[in-house]
Amino acid sequence: MYDTIPVTEIMVEDVVTAPPDATATEAATLLRDEGVSSVIVARDGDPVGIVTEGDFATQLCERRDLGHVELSAVMSTPLTTVESTASIVDAVELLQSSDIEHLPVVDGGNTDDHGPLVGIITTTELSYYVPHLARERGRPETTLTRRQVRTDTKYERDDWAFEYHSADESTVAVGDTARFSKSITDDDVEAFADVTGDTNRLHLENDYAAETRFGERIVHGVLANGLISAALARLPGLTIYLSQESSFRAPLPIGDRATAVCEVVEDLGGSKYRIETVVLDGDDTTVLEGSAVVLIDDLPPIAVNERDAATTESSD
Incomplete structure (x- = not known):
């Protein structure tokens, strides 16, 4: 085709x-x-x-x-x-x-x-x-290179995208928004099934999925929800998940570039924040929506030292 x-x-x-x-x-x-x-x-x-x-x-x-x-x-x-x-x-x-x-x-x-x-x-x-x-066509996955560009994530990849909109990008405040997007590939779905044990044939077999209400294989709902975790992990500081509520609104086709959008809507005190969460498919259709509560700790000293060193090097 x-x-x-x-x-x-x-x-x-x-x-x-x-x-x-x-x-x-x-x-x-x-x-x-x-x-x-x-x-x-x-x-x-x-x-x-x-x-x-x-x-x-x-x-x-x-x-x-x-x-x-x-x-x-x-x-x-x-x-x-x-x-x-x-x-x-x-x-x-x-x-x-x-x-x-x-x-x-x-x-x-x-x-x-x-x-x-x-x-x-x-x-x-x-x-x-x-x-x-x-x-x-035989192109190895390693062509999507991993890059160490942040102090709060182990690595980034060239096919991932993250945006953070804030008056002060060094802190978290009400009104801030974070967006993380990536394509969820067939390999992602198969790896998720193998790691979690969720080998529902709806996600793994074309012929089986074609006879369901969806008509095709779809991404695990929890895997789509994981994009929210990816966005929250990139907020300023060390993000600790406390809770997540999600409602699934539409299936996410395998191969779509999905985007998690997270907006800080309430300061709960004690460095805790309530965040509205949405995942969109490639056509900007809402796949799931809900809310999360996170605790934002200070970065550990090793990350702070790495950040300061990188800032000093870039200013030389």
């Missing part, structure tokens, strides 16, 4: 571009202001190179001042592109074989003579729509 779906159906059409003579600082500003992970370097509408967040990290290590360096000097080239008529399976294979995460879509081939730029597809878009394709 995926061989017949063109990349144009899932590509991002609003591509952020810059000319070859733009400075690296101008491109970095575009990355920040547009909230994207890459800028396509284009000349007269045709792509000639690309600069990504990873490129900037590399260049910052090798150059002291990028303010006046033109993109033509730091962009990745030759550029790998994919035709707009190609399938998403073709895109997966190109991303894997080229070991890249950003693939411009053009009208006119993937040779050195690129056609007009019409969009871009990345591993992020693929994880939203077809999270299992990479596994089917």
